[in-house]
Amino acid sequence: MAKLVVAAGVPHPPRLVFEMQQTPGKLRGEALMKQVREQIEKAEPDVIIEVDSDHFVNFFYNNLPSFCIGMAEEAQGPQEEWCPMPRYTVRGHVPLAKALFQYGVHDKFDLAAAHELRLDHSLTVPLHFLNPEMRLPVVPIYTNGFASPLPLATRCVALGRMVRRFIDAWEGKERVALIASGCFAMDVGGPLRGWIDTEWAETIAKLFARGQYQTLARRATEDRINAAGNNSGELLNWITVAGAVGKTKPLFLEPDEGNGYAVWKFE
């Protein structure tokens, strides 16, 4: 049987990669990424399932699913020319992705599936830190955290629960790491760029730390998310992971200027 051995949540600012190379050891985010990586390494996973929202790189309005499983054998990224970080080839895990897709559909989740992927910075920045040399295969689960209407946060909890049931039921022997990519509250080029909704970010951090994931999901309406800046829908990736961790509280959760870094352990 497969097993969820560790879960984590981290943000994905490309700036972090760049500034670390320029002035190593200075940024708090660098130390926090290292803390998360050490916990993931200790758990000795064989595969990563990464819950992420695209930024109009893999998806566009011509076809934009609420939830989609990445089924590619491998994919390259980040694709954005402006993104100041190394380019990677990331291996997928097709049998696991296919089985998750089928399990989800039979569990009444009308998932989409993508057999070709163009990876953006939001998928690759966490992997740059947490999956050195892209050693582990990665199955992306995309949530639409960026183009209205967003999926309901309560639905994301249910999605996470389904993913957990799938992992527990799957015949493979894999030890699974589940990673959420995204911020809590941020504006990245909307009119409120630079402002952080600290009240909302602090509420999120508090509810995660206490394990009150249902309460958080009920409060994370699209109106509340949008009021916190144009990038704040990425919280749905965290909430999806929270659905999978069940009653487990995080080993640690460190807030950092609208972002958070967290790890959950299961052994």
Next chain:
Amino acid sequence: MSVYQVNKLLYLTDNDPTFRRRMKEEPEAAIKDFKLSVEERDALTSGAVGKLYQMGVHTFLLNHLYRYELFGVNRDNYLSRIREGMPYDRRFELGNMPVQRFIKK
């Protein structure tokens, strides 16, 4: 409204290298194939980010105007332009743009 077409040409600017080159070299010609209203075309070619924002162009895609320095939009004027037509908000005082950091090829 054909705001989809504005979103699409900005999406292609970021994701299609050939189209991106055309947008940099001959932007007026590059957008001719898109079915834009006069209002949308004028807002785009004059770099009126605020008008495009009010029309409903997605902010993630509007960002490409300053990232690729199209139609006179750049990192220094982007924030003031996107706020044009909005009532003053005290949170604007906290605004700043990150420094552009390309990896040199």
